[in-house]
Amino acid sequence: MSKKETKLQGWNYSPAPESKSGASLKKQYDLFIGGKMVKPTSGKYFKTINPATEEVISEVAEANAADVDKAMKAARKAYTGVWSKMKASERGKYLFRIARLIQERAREFAIVESMDGGKPIRESRDVDVPLAANHFFYYAGWADKLDYAFPNRQAQPLGVAAQIIPWNFPLLMAAWKIAPALACGNTVVLKSAETTPLTAYKLAELIQDAGLPEGVVNIISGAGATGAAMVNHPEADKIAFTGSTDVGKIIQKAIAATHKKATLELGGKAANIIFEDAPIDQAVEGIVNGIYFNQGHVCCAGSRLFVEESVKDVVIAKLKHRMASLIVGDPLDKNTDIGAINSRSQLQTIENYIRIGLDEGADMFQTDCKLPSKGFWCRPTLFTDASQSHRIVQEEIFGPVLAVISFRTIDEVIAKANNTPYGLSAGVWTDKGSKIFNLTTKMRAGVVWANTYNKFDPVSPFGGYKESGFGREGGLHGLSAYVQF
């Protein structure tokens, strides 16, 4: 190690926390039904905590079947009474308003997102919130242009969409669901995830400010039972779900005897493939971004790293060096790379997989960074010498845990990468363009990133092959999920 590097190692970042004062939060949140905040019929509220401190932030209403029924009926009323009759360009104007209002309150949303979910403020500020605003902006423009998206067909809305979103990108997933549904003329009932309900309710307040007709968007919260009531409700014409493959299958089964339409965005176990001719330093950044972005709570996370054997040692050495500089800690600190694990139960799941990896005989590396005394934390973790049969290679962990497998030939890596029931995404690192296009052809996955990873854009469709679900969100293709002919 050079003298300069030694010096750098001893250099510490001063805390640079984002002030919580930018976020106004209520002690209690009610359901958003028919344009109003209403008390839950259930009378029940559940606590949402900050996973970095384990402190209670707010109490949130738990919707039972009667509440779901109210929300569904409000959505139906708004659909038949107002929204389906409105001129498409005027629908679009409401969505433009929502986009602008999110932009105006972007920092506040970022702070709440990081407090409620544990993700670093740098990510909520630079990724989640701007992408959510941009998504509304993009689909706003589609509202009066559907004839061009579906030439020679008359696109009609489906009706009422029941939408269930996960806890890893709460506001962004709400935007992915609500924006295209509304643009195509549907009304929605959206359920936020149990551990991260707050930004959805902030969005509800903002939707009120936008003057959106009552009942066009209804936002409720609760756990699995609430979601089941939505899926099984007769007024639901469409189910849009993002979450685990297991739950996705339950939903698909539940609606099998109906004509309800569905799109499912489920789990993943993406292969991130590094060839010997890749720009190694850039690839190492891509590996880190691929698996440690959002604490690895990403369905498209590059959780299986395939390294060509000739560069395996150098890639792993550089990766460990890079991992050592990752800062784990306060999500509201602008220097933080890896925030808090979303919940205690998710932390237990991840820790369980780490034990399984060790038991199965893979070599583990973890950085020795300091962890805060309270809250849920997991050090960035690497398993080398993993094999295809290991559970940490087969199953989705949804945490900052990377499994490394080496390969010798291109055929071998294609076969190994595709040897999974999932097919959401893949990454390819090589300086050779012709190899990239060969690989993108061969990967059985909905998104392939070449010499980059975890890139998202409202214009770019996202979604899986195989058991990673079906349907696309984003872009022109994302409209198909919310129209019929």
Added chain:
Amino acid sequence: MERIEVLKTYKIYIGGKFPRTESGRYYPLQDKSGKLIANICLCSRKDVRDAVSAARKAFEGWSERAAFNRSQILYRIAEMMESRKALLTEECVRSGMTAKVAQQEVFNAIDRVIYYAGWADKYMQIFSSVNPVSSPHFNFSVPEPMGVITVIPPSDSPLLGFVSAIIPAITGGNTVVVLAEEKYPLTAVAMSEIINDSDVPGGVVNILTGTKKELISHMASHMDVNAIIHFGKDEAELAKVKEVSVQNLKRVLHYEYKAEAENPYFIQDTQEVKTTWHPIEVIGPSGSGY
């Protein structure tokens, strides 16, 4: 005593600045009773040249902006128009419209800008293709803006016609030099002020006032202009435009104005098509498998 009204000096718009014509000339714009409304800049050939060079300078930056960013800027124009409805309506009225018709003209113009704002990051998805060539190549075609476009807007409407003539071109990443319709300079100048306040980079839109008779052949013959958008029914004028455009094979985009016409093909008309070939490596027998 009655307050003395402050009269506005109507100027042209080149490269994000508001100069007077370099020629120092003017033409009087009068109302129906013959009363002077304003002295309008009577632009010269040299003003056209200055405007084209400003548009050329702005082209690279504007065309390379992210489509989403262009979309936001166009939306911002609509926001500024909405907040200056009163000004636009007044200028429409002073251009000869009744108050009621003027108000509808302004609403339609704002909605048209929003319509194209929505297209900025979408027309490429409609007009691009991946071409399944028989050899192992990844082959795709995308629209790209033509460059600097001169615009002769329709004489049928003071505001909606003006907006409909220029917005599709800039939505597609082109920069424009517009000659305001001789009898409708007021709304054009109001739009230059709105555009200037809407995060549109200087030089993307340049607006001149003057006479078509004097300037149209310069706008059609200028060697650093890639295309000309021409509205109108004057066949002799169109023939002249086509003839002098030949020298650099300038694209002539001719339309008859229809107030309700809005579609992405107006954007496509201002685009070239670029096709890229890239090899796909074929190694070994490996199939995609399951």
